[in-house]
Amino acid sequence: MAQETQQTLSEFVEAAAGKFGVPGVAVGVWAGGRELYACHGVTNVDSPLPVDQATLYTLGSVTKPFTATALMRLVADGRVELDAPVRRYVPELVLRDERAAAEITVLQLLNHTAGLDWRMSVDTGEGDDALAAYVAEMSGTEQIAPPGIRASYSQIGFNLAGRILEKVTGLTYEQAVASLVLEPLGLSHTTFSTADTLTGRFAVGHNLTADGTLVTARRWKDSRANNPGGGGASCVADMLRWARFHLGDGRAQDGTRVLPAELLRRMREQTVALRGSSLCDAFGISWFLRDVDGVRTVGHGGSANGQFAELLIVPERDFAVVALSNAGPDSGLAFNQSVVEWALEHHLGVAHRDPDPLPYDAARAGEAAGSYENEVMTLTIADAGTGLTIECAIKPEIRAAADTELPPDLPPADLGLLPGDADGYIVTNGGLKGQCGYFTRDESGAITGADLAGRLFSRVTVAA
Structure with missing residues (x-):
């Protein structure tokens, strides 16, 4: 039966990658107390290497739960309070709306209710001061709503949360996440450094041209100031280990206590409802919360230049699925969604169905x-x-x-x-x-x- 399950996953992944035209994919499933993997295709159509369990993909916004978990470690240590104003930790924060700048809390950054726009189109370089310079650029940022009034997904908010990590720890954002999260959990193939990535096997993004040709994406990841909201890179094996941590009681697989169980669970609890969105039904602390066929799922998706990542866990069923793909949205995103839906239905009997639209009015x-x-x-x-x-x-x-x-x-x-x-x-x-x-x-x-x-x-x- 175990061999059949592994073979069934591999056959589905190979067929789906072919159907959607994705050069290289990596899928991991945690079900029934077992890890299952299926990797197919190549890292790069121009310089192809086989994708394996250690191949690095850019995570895009799947990075956000890493940032949030690192901050929760500081919450556990009493060094950060979720309901405290961000200015307690980043006193130099300036926005066009002074009242908003004074009122925005740490939690509002982590559940997308700070009223900040989605992104800023600025690049503050690759130096250790990139996040500090990014926060200085926020002085021109308009509020789309007063803090705490409504949810609107914000990369800006998470990059600001990364600056909190820097200010409180005295480390760079990347060093803080490594010491607080990556190293204790043994995530040795998860990184923010392009230089580190180049020493191993990594997937390159691909996009379709106007004539339908698949070409390699030349920009591998976003600027350094966007690391807290979307700059991580990882492999399917590390991501499944990460998923199992968030399914657990706050301890690493070697038994080391990383986060109190109650704080880990709090990250998965609803903080604000999200109306009419397929993204999720509600935000937890960084997590997307969604009911599928009566079952609560917890997850996050991410996109980069020609790469897509998807992580979903089902705590009540001790289940997780990870999908990584290296092609643009018509291909990679569709592949990832098909993998998640197949895994939920195949392993848990849970089926997702899109609502039917009305006739034209x-x-x-x-x-x-x-x-x-x-x-x-x-x-x-x-x-x-x-x-x-x-x-x-x-x-x-x-x-x-x-x-x-x-x-x-x-x-x-x-x-x-x-x-x-x-x-x-x-x-x-x-x-x-x-x-x-x-x-x-x-x-x-x-x-x-x-x-x-x-x-x-x-x-x-x-x-x-």
Whole structure:
């Protein structure tokens, strides 16, 4: 039976990688007290090496739980309080909204309720002062909401949380996470250093060109100041060890106490609900909390330039799945989602089903059509007369100012409005297939924003 289970996983992973056209993938499953792995394909279509359990992938936002767990260790030691204002630890913090700068708490950074925008388009270099310089750049940051009012996913918030780690420990962010988390847990293949990565086997991202050709992504990871929110790299074996730690009682596999059990559990408890999003139903402390077929799941996804990572655990079933892939969203993201859904159904009998959209309604479609934006990206929702489409793109001025390669934009995809919640919607095809969101209205009832993947995009124009 064990051999059959391993073979079944390997066969599914190989077939899914072929179906979605992903060059190289790594999958790990913890189920029934056993670790199962399936690796398939190559690290790089130009210089191919076989993917194995030690191959490093960029984690993107799957890094965020590492940052949060390191801060929870400081909470356990009494060196940080979750409800304390961030300025207690980072007194130099300045925002355009002085009241917000004074009121934002540590917890609000970790559960995305600080009212900060998604990202800042700045690169403060690769020196040890990168995070300090990044925080100084926040002086021009606008609030999208007062602190504590609503959830909106924020890379800025987690990078600021990384600065707290630096200020309290006196170490760089990378040194702090290594000493507080990576070393105690034996995560020897998890790193933030490109130099360290180059000494081992690592996967390179791939993106599709306009003519459908798969090409290697030349930028491997984000700038250093984005490390707390998305700059980690790891392999499937380390990630499954990390998942097992978060399924446990706060001890490493060698028995070393890393975090009190009650604080580990607190990270998985709901702190704020998230409305109408396929990202999750609620945020814990960094974790995405979601009920699938009546079962509570805890996880996080991440994206980089042509690479995607997914980690999901089910505490009540002592189950975990990790999926790493090295191709753009039409391929890698779809592969990861298919692996997670297959593993849940195959091992736990838990099935995910997307909601069905309503038939086309011209009045509602016309009301929603228009342009929306945040600091870095734009959403364009268009009414084709028979249905809505959605296009998500990096702003042209951001691309023009970038001195490194940025991921390509996705082509427009179909969008359907959902029943029950008059302002809910779902993307029904393309790289964002299955992503849900909702429209925000002001007191007069006019649509003023659109949430997608937990991020708020403010309305700029109404379609003519």
